[in-house]
Amino acid sequence: MIYTIHFRLASDATFGRGDGVAGIVDREVEHDQYGLPYLRGRTLKGLLREEADNLLYALSAMEKNVAAWETVRDNLFGQGGSLAETTAVLRWGHAQLPEGLRQAVIQSLKGQDNPLGRQEVLHSLTALRRQTAVDPTGLPADGSLRTMRVILRQTPFVSVCTANKKLEHVEEGFLAAAVLGLRRAGTGRNRGRGLLADTDLCKESQSILQDAYNHFVQEAGL
Template sequence: MKKLILKFVLLSDACFSRGDGTAGEVDIEVEHDQYGLPYLNGRALKGLLHEEAAELVHALSLAGSTSQNWNQIANRVFGEPGSSQETQGLVRFGNATLPPHFRQKIIDNKLNAHDVLIGLTSTRTQTANDDTGAPKPETLRMMRIIPRGTPFQAELICDDGIEEMDLAFLSACVKALRRAGSNKTRGMGKIWTSFDHFKKFEEAI
């Protein structure tokens, strides 16, 4: 197995929603662990990159790139639709968390999880708009957000059968990823990513 690290930094505020709220505080809560530290779920990260893979395969097809079977490579990396144990992808995606040294300091100091969450995030109100752009009545919502500048990193575990071109394609998907989380169309969740294998992909196309 091969372990790789995918890093990204928030260039705008983000909300990695867990799908519900916290009573008396926010209607939309961010994913966070038992220590109050926010994170992006590994399944969500894989889903975002898989979307970029589909777009990339389509773009390469339109561009007439035939040096590689890009759809096959995408399936090798992420797994085939409805994949079984035998056809699952060669890469497993861990949660994207705050940097390990920072996490360890929080854990070692045994800080209150709620205080940690409050200290690392802020809140924002939002409303739904009608066709005229006016706020719809009774749609005011409070959401918790992670501020821009916050760094994250995820561990990627690659099976032994992974090849350099698989990693190059994955790197291109990472490079294409620009936003994550809720309200991406409202300017939230803009990210800058860091991964290592993009040059090989450029050579292949």
């Protein structure tokens, strides 16, 4: 069974890869061989797992029985140190630009008359932002200037997730609730960056987000 998670950047975001380019940028975004930025599947999984944990905390605070939902969470996201029988039922793909757009860029790069390269593609989808720390006097702190590459707002992303079995309605509902809870991603997401919009969950190319979430609300007794 194929599920897809969709979102659009409502603000600039940095899906960091953990390093930079000497003399150019201190924090580079994750991008592929064609210069197309993406969010790693394991990172997306971690973000949704965090939202799932928040859901369980909220249900517990409302004195709901969370034991069954903990099982659902572990089925979807796996457990730490999982064995074969306790691994997640979902395989999380990278969140990339929509496939049609990706293929158009790739085919253009492979064209003989194409003057563009991967750097031009990367630069068309990103920009450099500079920031500095401020000392107690309000002046820029020495040596604190940092340059970060950001993916421009309005950029759409899609992650393809493959389930190794048919998900139950409660599993789809819990996943939908986690997707709806996902608000930000990337470096600095706790400082206002990486705002997400138009999040959606689809099964076999059909949106199930609202119906699945409604089922979760009913099952959770909310």
